[in-house]
Amino acid sequence: MTALETIDLGKRYGRRWALRECSVALPAGAMTALVGTNGAGKSTLLHLVTGLLAPTTGGVRVFGRPLEMADVAFVAQDKPLYRRWSVADLLRFGAATNPRWDHGRARSLLDAHHIAPGERADRLSGGQRTLVALALAVGKGARLLVLDEPLAELDPLARVRVMRAIRDLDATVLLSSHILADLAEVCDHLILLHEGRVRLCGAFTGLLAAQPAGHRAATLEDLVLEHLRAAGGAS
Numbered sequence: 001m002t003a004l005e006t007i008d009l010g011k012r013y014g015r016r017w018a019l020r021e022c023s024v025a026l027p028a029g030a031m032t033a034l035v036g037t038n039g040a041g042k043s044t045l046l047h048l049v050t051g052l053l054a055p056t057t058g059g060v061r062v063f064g065r066p067l068e069m070a071d072v073a074f075v076a077q078d079k080p081l082y083r084r085w086s087v088a089d090l091l092r093f094g095a096a097t098n099p100r101w102d103h104g105r106a107r108s109l110l111d112a113h114h115i116a117p118g119e120r121a122d123r124l125s126g127g128q129r130t131l132v133a134l135a136l137a138v139g140k141g142a143r144l145l146v147l148d149e150p151l152a153e154l155d156p157l158a159r160v161r162v163m164r165a166i167r168d169l170d171a172t173v174l175l176s177s178h179i180l181a182d183l184a185e186v187c188d189h190l191i192l193l194h195e196g197r198v199r200l201c202g203a204f205t206g207l208l209a210a211q212p213a214g215h216r217a218a219t220l221e222d223l224v225l226e227h228l229r230a231a232g233g234a235s
């Protein structure tokens, strides 16, 4: 089943297209890495598929129907948690604002990472704050999780912890990041954007196998860098 489909999706600011002619389909259960250079259109795509931005062209379907906010959970780049609230307060807020709230799933993610309900959000480390944001997204009961740079500003240990938590989620995940080596460990699909257009989209295995003879990138990192160099986006 297709979890996320974008059809000719585009967003223009004034005369400039941030994203253009974006048609992609991601299967249910896929872990998709969204990568590209700065300004490539990643956040724009994530905001469009979560309904936070209105498209200039095209549309989005989630699990076969027009986008509904309840089907998608979004963890924004700045993970805005109410800083003075405790983890328990945040979970209560999640329960009160989401009709499909699954307290058990949210709690078990936090328990697995030893984050106590009494902790205050502003006293958590960056990695712990990311895990709380992830727990709130999981608790929402949405089948599609969209994560905007969940690894940004995390130290190497916190990155490993967050990546493991993401890998263990029972959901379809679309996440953006610049840290290619980490993405390869948890993701099985890739969308590569460059200058607002989709340059690659598909399962890693298929993308690696489909390279022309003489262009045998062996890893996700090689594949992405090769395409960006060819497009003039990396030296």
Ligand SMILES: Nc1ncnc2c1ncn2[C@@H]1O[C@H](COP(=O)(O)OP(=O)(O)OP(=O)(O)O)[C@@H](O)[C@H]1O
Pocket (backbone or CB within 6 Å): 013, 017, 018, 036, 037, 038, 039, 040, 041, 042, 043, 044, 045
């Ligand atoms: N509100 C806005 N008004 C005008 N232009 C915008 C706006 N938001 C984004 N853009 C432009 O759209 C393009 C894509 O931006 P976007 O934030 O989606 O890129 P990105 O791939 O997420 O970049 P980064 O990796 O730096 O976060 C950029 O040229 C950006 O300047």
